[in-house]
Amino acid sequence: MKTQHFNESITSTFIEQVKEYAIFAMDPNGxxxxxxEGAERMKGYKEEEVIGKFYGMLFTDEDRASHKPEQELEEAKTHEQFQTEGxxxxxxxxxxxxxxxxxxIYNDDKELIGLTKVTRDLSDKRRAEQDLTRKHDELVITNRDLDNFIYTASHDLKSPxxxxxxxxxxxxxxxxxxxxQDPELLELVGYFRKSVDRFKTTIADLTTISKLQRTIEDESNLEQVRVQQVFEDILDDLKFLFEASCFPCKVQSDFQVNALNFSRKNFRSILYNLxxxxxxxxxxxxxxxxxxxxxxxxEWVVLSVKDNGLGMSADDLAKLYTMFKRFHDHVDGSGIGLYIVKRIVENAGGKIAVTSEEGKGSEFKVYFQS
Structure with missing residues (x-):
């Protein structure tokens, strides 16, 4: 009995001295x-101001009017514990x-003798969450404005x-x-032609990005994608690249997962780019x-595309998904392919990873939710 009394005394002293949490006990009726001390610091009431009073005094007027204190008591008694924020x-x-x-709290005979309530001030956490939500909303608006600007700029520049x-x-x-046949004039016209072609390519790229931002499918557009079928379709489209290669190009496939739930158009875009x-x-x-x-x-279905090509340095990998970024000028391209792939994958809740070494090749892994 002395040991029990000593332990109860230690527990009581500990609770009284806790300052970060408001801790108090109630009878079965609240x-x-x-x-x-933590309750006094947090809520501002001294002990003599609350002892013997219904704990509903700590609620807002609206909560008291809707009988929320009584509801919480019943929830705790019914479910052995009640947790909430408010x-x-x-x-x-x-x-x-x-x-x-x-x-x-129950006695040895499993009779309800009271309840304990532990309260923590989460105001800082809530403010942080609200700030994060506000910044997210601002970012969404900024991205939407940027998308509209890209669309408008690419559209308005086409005519001139x-x-x-x-x-x-x-x-x-x-x-x-x-x-x-004046060489100087012909050279100047050639420069004009190259500049115009670059301008047209840039506008086409901006239009592609604008369409991507506006048309990335959501989950309602998911369908059963047959990987082998899409793969063979892409190989037919890439015949011109095989024919342009100075060295034989061998493409192997091993589809252990041959079907996945995704937008077929977006999956094709991912595999085509890679x-x-x-x-x-x-x-x-x-x-x-x-x-x-x-x-x-x-939990993932992984698409891997591995090659023995030029590979990339660590510096290049850090800039890999940057829009319009290209690492090899001898290859035609705009530098938006991997940017588009990353956007599609991440908007669908997936992820993309790459390992690469200069002179030895690269491996891209795209993770789809299974």
Whole structure:
């Protein structure tokens, strides 16, 4: 008995001295019987102001009117414990966001003899969450404005650049009709032609990005994608790249998972970009060897595209998904393919990873939710 009394004394002293949490005990009807220092600091009431009173005094007027204190008591008695977060009132009338745990206490005969309530001030946490939500909303608005700007700019620039393109073509025709062979003039017209072509490519890329932002499918557009079928379809489209290769290019496939739930159009875009890059960035000194595979990895279905091509340095890997970023000028491209792949994958709740070594090749792994 002495040991039990000593332990109860230690526990009581500990609770009384806890300052970060408001801890108090009530009888089965919610009448406050104990009040620790943390409760006084948090709520502003001294012990003599609350002992013997119904704990509903700590709730907001609205919660008391809707009988929320009584409901919490019943929930705790029914489910052995009740946890929630919500507004609570201090003595001075101010409100704070609280995390609450209400626990029933039973004697040795399993009779309810009271309840304990532990409260923690979560106002800082709530403010942080609200700030994060606000920043997220601001970012969504900024991205939407940026998308609208890209769409408008790419649309409005099409007409004048087509006019310039027509004028350059007309100038070339005039030179040919008049037999003008001045090297300096012809060189200047060539520069005009290259600049116009680059401008047209940039506009096309901006249009592609704008369409991507506006048309990334959500989960309602999921369908059963047959990987082998999409793979064979892409190989037919890439025949021109195989024919342009100076060295034989061998593509192997191993589809352990041959069907997955995804947007077929977006899956095709992902595989097309990864496979065409593997072919375009092949090593000129080796036969091109590419392996495309799928397999299950826990909660993921993984698409792997592995090659023995040029590979990338650590510095290049850090900038890999940057829009319009290209590492090899000898290969045609705009530098938006991998940016698009990453956006599609992450918008669908997946992820993408890459390992690469200069001169030895690269492996891209795309993780789809299974």
């Amino acid at each position: 009448i406050i019987e104990t009040w620790n 507004w609570r009132r201090k003595k001075d009338g101010s409100l704070f966001w609280a995390g609450l745990t209400l626990t029933p 650049i087509l006019n310039i393109d027509g004028l350059v073509n007309r100038l070339i025709s005039l030179f040919e009709d008049k037999g003008i 496979l065409s890059n593997a072919i375009k960035y092949r090593s000129n000194g080796n036969n091109c060897h590419i392996k495309v595979s799928t397999y299950a990895d826990g």
